[in-house]
Amino acid sequence: MAYQHIRLPATGEKISVRAGRMHVPDQPIVGYVEGDGIGPDITRASLEIWNAAVAKAYGGRRAIQWCEVFLGDKAAALYGEPFPDEAIQAFSDLTVSIKGPLTTPVGGGMRSINVALRQTLDLYACVRPVRHFPGVPSPLRHPELVDVVIFRENTEDVYAGIEYPAGSPQALKLENFLRQELGANIREGSALGVKPMSEFGCKRLIRKAIRHAIERGRNSVTLVHKGNIMKYTEGAFRKWGYELAREEFGEFTVTEEEVGNGASAEGRIVIKDRIADIMFQQMLLRPAEFDVIATPNLNGDYLSDAVAAEVGGVGIAPGGNIGDFIAVFEATHGSAPKYAGKDVANPGSLLFSGVMLLDYLGWGEAARLVETAYARTVADKIVTYDFARQMQGADEVKTSAFAAAVVARMD
Missing domain, CATH: 3.40.718.10 (Isopropylmalate Dehydrogenase)
Incomplete structure (x- = not known):
């Protein structure tokens, strides 16, 4: 053209x-x-x-x-x-x-x-x-243990741009709907953001992460989420991830729970999950336990920069x-x-x-x-x-x- x-x-x-x-x-x-x-x-x-x-x-x-x-x-x-x-x-x-x-x-x-x-x-x-390159300044004592690939969903979640300023007609309309139709407890004059997370969007991201792990000989894929609080969005991300691994990659994957119950992980990708806030701590204390990470948009934004700081910023x-x-x-x-x-x-x-x-x-x-x-x-x-x-x-x-x-x- x-x-x-x-x-x-x-x-x-x-x-x-x-x-x-x-x-x-x-x-x-x-x-x-x-x-x-x-x-x-x-x-x-x-x-x-x-x-x-x-x-x-x-x-x-x-x-x-x-x-x-x-x-x-x-x-x-x-x-x-x-x-x-x-x-x-x-x-x-x-x-x-x-x-x-x-x-x-x-x-x-x-x-x-x-x-x-x-x-x-x-x-x-x-x-x-x-990953860390020798000689690059790092705040960790053993930055060489950090070697992860983070797959962050890019098109959904609150970070994807669906929000309305406080007092705007859109925010007032949504506020009234949530309060009157769904019984939500929302303070008047709130700014509002919408957090859409679809099965399609989550699964295609996790699918790409698992394929990467298989093609590159990685050992595990960790689903990072806040599903303990946001049970129907981030909790669904976790649920859909395990479903996808079982239904589409069953011959290549095994869950962390199954390994704990005696199943062999040899030659297979271990699928596990972590709550987002704990993941930040574990990437500092036990970074060698993580390999490929799949996570929703906002969590991935925070986690990517935090992990980058461990190896030089x-x-x-x-x-x-x-x-x-x-x-x-x-x-x-x-x-x-x-x-x-x-x-x-x-x-x-x-x-x-x-x-x-x-x-x-x-x-x-x-x-x-x-x-x-x-x-x-x-x-x-x-x-x-x-x-x-x-x-x-x-x-x-x-x-x-x-x-x-x-x-x-x-x-």
């Missing part, structure tokens, strides 16, 4: 989906969004590293042909709005994309672009792998918003506008989101090159300012110099 501002590269092919499978050419066209604030700095650095890894891994046989897509401040300057339809169409056409951080006003202004993007493209799984925590095929990988931190253009930000979050992208393409050799070179760079104490202030004897470098150091350490 013809775009107004987006320019497809002169070479390369689009990724296609045929017969229920994604087909990736050797020269795939992949979308990228620079992002706001520090976005351009970390995107430039990450592109340099990804391109070097692909070239090194495949000797020029493969290369990503990057196509810039516009969201946020850059889109507002081009289209007059930060969330143009053309960007959504491009994400759909290209199948796989990655984006830098976008600014979302707190308490007012435009709706979150990130939330709108997930809902518009039905990117129902927010996937956040969290959201500055190096990657993420991807993934549907059945369309995927938009992203930096999981904010745009940090006060550091914009200063070439000082840590590119780790976006960089490792690109590692997820490479794995999603099936280009694991390039992904492992990035991970190994990054680990060597940090081990040599060549880091950006955020890590340097926590490490004795660190060589503090600019974002661009860090990228060059990573590329230099690729085998």
Whole structure:
């Protein structure tokens, strides 16, 4: 299709989906969004590293042909709005994309672009792998025990954007209905949010988590919920998760309760569940007991950032918003506008989101090159300012110099 501002590269092919499978050419066209604030700095650095890894891994046989897509401040300057339809169409056409951080006003202004993007493209799984790299500063004594992949439902729950301000006609109408028709005890003038959680939405998220565990040789899937209090929403998430595991993956899974009663877990994925607040404690005290985690939207938002803090913070925590095929990988931190253009930000979050992208393409050799070179760079104490202030004897470098150091350490 013809775009107004987006320019497809002169070479390369689009990724296609045929017969229920994604087909990736050797020269795939992949979308990228620079992002706001520090976005351009970390995107430039990450592109340099990804391109070097692909070239090194495949000797020029493969290369990503990057196509810039516009969201946020850059889109507002081009289209007059930060969330143009053309960007959504491009994400759909290209199948796989990655984006830098976008600014979302707190308490007012435009709706979150990130939330709108997930809902518009039905990117129902927010996937956040969290692991520790040697040398990265951590508050834990044994951060190497943290190695989890969090699957957070992206399109439902209170976080998905269904809420009404106090005193609005919608809030008053809903308040009156709940009080008069259902006998709910609600204070007058309340702001109200709706927490929809469907069997369809919960099961497709949990299905993706269990499939990931099976395909990657993981040991367990933990359903994290607040079902002890919200029995018909988060409690249903737990119930539907166990149902799905039994009905669709019975030959591959066993429940924690069954293992406790003597069943063997050898060669099978253990399905278990934890109350959300206890899960935060257990991820601190016994992180090695957890592997793949599936959770509703709001719990997953909190848990993802909390677990990321155990291994160095959201500055190096990657993420991807993934549907059945369309995927938009992203930096999981904010745009940090006060550091914009200063070439000082840590590119780790976006960089490792690109590692997820490479794995999603099936280009694991390039992904492992990035991970190994990054680990060597940090081990040599060549880091950006955020890590340097926590490490004795660190060589503090600019974002661009860090990228060059990573590329230099690729085998």
